[in-house]
Amino acid sequence: MSDDIANLRKFVAPEIVFGAGARKTVANFARSFGARKILLVSDPGVQAAGWVTEVAQDLQMGGFEYELFTDVSPNPRSEEVMKGAQLYTQHGCNLIVAVGGGSPMDCAKGIGIVATHNRHILEFEGVDTIEMAIPPLIFIPTTAGTSADVSQFAIINDQQERMKISIVSKAVVPDVSLIDPETTVTMDPFLTACTGVDALVHAIEAFVSTGSGPLTDMHALDAIRLVNDNLVALVKDPTDLKLREQVMLGSMKAGLAFSNAILGAVHAMSHSLGGFLDLPHGMCNAMLLEHVIGFNFKSAEDKFRVVAETMGIDTRGMNNLMVHKRLQDRVIQLKRDVGLVEGLASRGVNLSDIPELSAKAIKDPCILTNPRRSSKRDVEVVYEEAL
Numbered sequence: 251m252s253d254d255i256a257n258l259r260k261f262v263a264p265e266i267v268f269g270a271g272a273r274k275t276v277a278n279f280a281r282s283f284g285a286r287k288i289l290l291v292s293d294p295g296v297q298a299a300g301w302v303t304e305v306a307q308d309l310q311m312g313g314f315e316y317e318l319f320t321d322v323s324p325n326p327r328s329e330e331v332m333k334g335a336q337l338y339t340q341h342g343c344n345l346i347v348a349v350g351g352g353s354p355m356d357c358a359k360g361i362g363i364v365a366t367h368n369r370h371i372l373e374f375e376g377v378d379t380i381e382m383a384i385p386p387l388i389f390i391p392t393t394a395g396t397s398a399d400v401s402q403f404a405i406i407n408d409q410q411e412r413m414k415i416s417i418v419s420k421a422v423v424p425d426v427s428l429i430d431p432e433t434t435v436t437m438d439p440f441l442t443a444c445t446g447v448d449a450l451v452h453a454i455e456a457f458v459s460t461g462s463g464p465l466t467d468m469h470a471l472d473a474i475r476l477v478n479d480n481l482v483a484l485v486k487d488p489t490d491l492k493l494r495e496q497v498m499l500g501s502m503k504a505g506l507a508f509s510n511a512i513l514g515a516v517h518a519m520s521h522s523l524g525g526f527l528d529l530p531h532g533m534c535n536a537m538l539l540e541h542v543i544g545f546n547f548k549s550a551e552d553k554f555r556v557v558a559e560t561m562g563i564d565t566r567g568m569n570n571l572m573v574h575k576r577l578q579d580r581v582i583q584l585k586r587d588v589g590l591v592e593g594l595a596s597r598g599v600n601l602s603d604i605p606e607l608s609a610k611a612i613k614d615p616c617i618l619t620n621p622r623r624s625s626k627r628d629v630e631v632v633y634e635e636a637l
């Protein structure tokens with residue numbers, strides 16, 4: 251590829267409705283896609299919070315039949331995708347609505363892929379592996395962080411191999427994302443912290459990614475600012491709707507940025523970790539963030555200076571070494587303020603696990619856009635620092 255073409259950038263996004271009450275437009279959108287029967291995908295936690303019943307009622311009032319599928323784990327498993335796809339086909343569905351966090355949304359993407367291609371979901375690992383258009387997807391996120399509702403990523407857990415696979419394709423960008431901050435009030439402070447830090451990591455990784463550009467940078471920087479300015483206050487007062495809205499806006503912008511600029515070593519390493527230990531994704535990212543910044547800093551010094559400034563650090567008069575240190579300190583402080591202080595060892599990772607974790611991480615597509623090229627040994631050293 252010539253340099254001119256390699257430097258071109260594209261930007262893919264769903265149709266987005268943002269704001270309190272956005273979820274209530276679901277039946278209108280289902281109608282505009284000619285829905286006949288809908289597969290409604292969620293998980294038991296979101297169902298218990300009451301959001302599934304509400305969306306189901308709205309669909310019924312709109313005159314739609316639906317089939318409910320809530321058999322989705324916190325890290326969605328390949329078998330769950332296959333089961334959901336079977337249900338989709340068996341009931342003659344022609345549209346998927348997902349309500350929930352990243353897990354039901356990623357599972358819904360997988361269901362759409364399998365229902366169209368009639369092959370196992372694990373065969374679609376990698377970039378641009380999807381050949382046919384998948385059914386219309388309408389997503390209603392109930393967390394503010396994963397951004398599966400705007401992204402071209404689906405992350406599925408392969409239980410047998412104890413790893414997560416990444417599927418990256420514009421085919422899995424939902425058609426419609428109904429982003430409604432009211433749905434996030436049912437998140438507890440821990441989940442709010444995990445998903446908020448995930449959004450911050452999305453924004454930082456997208457900004458320093460080798461796939462970044464003007465179409466994504468503005469969203470990435472806005473997201474860093476919104477999460478940095480509002481997340482700590484939100485974790486202290488999870489009922490504040492204004493703060494919910496600001497963090498959700500930050501999450502959405504981070505999602506638009508990373509979906510198009512892709513991510514980096516934090517996500518490559520955290521996918522490997524999350525598959526290995528079945529830990530919350532945002533927590534895995536949090537345990538790795540400052541260590542990956544340390545590894546990457548020299549390869550993107552000017553960009554990390556902008557990240558530092560966007561996180562409120564006055565870098566005037568500082569050399570790069572000082573900016574590096576202050577940025578890492580700021581990240582550690584923010585994590586501490588939202589209660590994410592653990593290292594890998596406290597979650598059961600041993601030194602002897604690191605070679606296997608690293609071997610999987612360097613195969614993850616997210617490593618390809620990391621600003622610094624990373625060998626298996628490099629990744630091992632970062633895991634060791636994060637123990």
Ligand SMILES: [Fe+2]
Nearest residue numbers: 396448452531
């Ligand atoms: Fe993430």
